[in-house]
Amino acid sequence: MRYWLMKSEPSDVSIDDLAGFPNQSVDWYGIRNYQARNFMRDQMKVGDGVFFYHSNCDVPGIAGIAEVSKLAYPDRLQFIKGHKYYDEKATPENPRWLNVDVKLVRKTRLLSLKELREYPELINMRILQRGNRLSITPVDPKEWDFINSVLK
DNA sequence: GCCAACGTTGGC
DNA sequence: GCCAACGTTGGC
Numbered sequence: 001m002r003y004w005l006m007k008s009e010p011s012d013v014s015i016d017d018l019a020g021f022p023n024q025s026v027d028w029y030g031i032r033n034y035q036a037r038n039f040m041r042d043q044m045k046v047g048d049g050v051f052f053y054h055s056n057c058d059v060p061g062i063a064g065i066a067e068v069s070k071l072a073y074p075d076r077l078q079f080i081k082g083h084k085y086y087d088e089k090a091t092p093e094n095p096r097w098l099n100v101d102v103k104l105v106r107k108t109r110l111l112s113l114k115e116l117r118e119y120p121e122l123i124n125m126r127i128l129q130r131g132n133r134l135s136i137t138p139v140d141p142k143e144w145d146f147i148n149s150v151l152k
Numbered sequence: 153g154c155c156a157a158c159g160t161t162g163g164c
Numbered sequence: 165g166c167c168a169a170c171g172t173t174g175g176c
Contacts, residue, residue, distance in 0.1 A: 007173095007174090009174090033159075034159090035159095055173085055174060055175090056173075056174050056175080057174095060174080060175070113175080130156090130157080131156070131157040131158065132157090132158095132174095133157070133158060133159085133172080133173045133174070134158095134173095135173085
């Protein structure tokens with residue numbers, strides 16, 4: 001069992017969107033970064049804990065808790081010609097991009113990036129490091145527990 | 153909208 | 165395999 005932080009732009013999929021989806025679940029489409037893909041492909045298991053993070057918005061931060069609900073499988077958008085996420089080098093026989101499914105556990109208060117930066121316990125979190133742009137990052141179990149305690 | 157940081161691409 | 169150019173991310 002591992003823990004993750006996954007960024008989503010709320011203008012694309014927000015925590016409230018997730019809450020309104022069938023099964024409160026979404027395919028985590030559009031990952032086009034090898035490191036992030038490899039996390040999904042090689043390490044994510046059903047039941048892994050996920051912090052659902054709102055990025056590129058007015059108040060970035062953790063907006064809810066979710067879990068991995070389906071193992072990685074080919075991202076369908078890579079095959080749709082003309083789509084933003086189309087990849088001409090990907091074929092159904094040899095897909096390049098994958099996604100897991102993520103299911104809502106519960107919406108939380110918005111724990112802002114600003115607040116996250118105030119806790120010495122989180123000083124080493126990947127998301128808080130300078131220049132971090134990776135949209136999926138592992139979360140240390142201690143960090144997971146600490147953030148959960150702050151969210152209670 | 154700016155821009156720092158970082159990933160990817162492609163010429164050599 | 166190097167590295168300059170370019171594209172993207174995402175906080176501010």
